[in-house]
């Protein structure tokens with residue numbers, strides 16, 4: 591059973607088996623005034639699924655962007671699979687994002703002129719990596735896209751498009767997949783399928799997912815939930831139910 595490190599406790603690191611994501615005392619300030627992240631420490635083991643919740647402005651997007659090397663922290667350090675992002679130059683950082691990190695967005699971001707299959711394999715072609723046909727076949731099967739590979743994204747339902755985006759994000763077996771409100775544009779049924787797919791890929795193939803969500807029902811699919819407030823991880827739940835998360839957010843004054 592994967593465990594996630596509680597915040598504010600010492601981070602115990604095993605150098606022989608680095609965490610998929612490690613953030614140590616990460617701070618991000620804007621113009622020296624707004625503190626979007628305030629000494630956040632977080633360890634996400636390989637093969638685990640973390641949800642990040644919290645009210646608007648609490649620092650969720652900043653956390654995701656700093657964790658994924660899209661934004662540079664003002665202080666602290668971020669490691670992806672044991673590699674510190676901070677010291678990398680722009681080229682190496684771009685390569686790390688391309689080869690070792692997957693992204694899933696609320697709006698799918700599939701390319702409309704490519705087929706579903708071309709969309710899924712695009713990151714591999716861009717990085718020049720040889721496609722692992724068995725893995726791709728497994729992904730397509732799990733995502734229920736077997737009969738849609740020749741179609742364009744516009745021919746798919748919203749949920750199918752997001753499942754294709756997940757297959758694309760996982761095609762290169764990245765160290766971590768970051769998902770920003772992946773079910774924000776989906777109805778409850780399609781959302782459940784998308785979350786079930788993410789959870790299945792975590793549980794059965796030891797993939798690692800960090801997902802920002804406003805929805806306690808979505809977060810309940812994860813192994814653990816970090817609730818942010820004022821740039822810090824305010825609360826941390828291991829295996830919470832949707833009802834527990836909803837109660838916690840009400841107490842916190844979230845919408």
Ligand SMILES: Nc1ncnc2c1ncn2[C@@H]1O[C@H](COP(=O)(O)OP(=O)(O)O)[C@@H](O)[C@H]1O
Pocket residue numbers: 620624625626644645646647648649650651652653
């Ligand atoms: N580019 C920016 N410039 C200045 N302040 C920013 C910028 N991005 C975010 N912030 C501020 O940082 C805080 C955290 O924002 P954000 O990470 O977007 O929160 P969330 O995703 O939880 O809504 C907020 O106070 C926000 O106004």
Ligand SMILES: [Mg+2]
Pocket residue numbers: 650651652
């Ligand atoms: Mg945000």
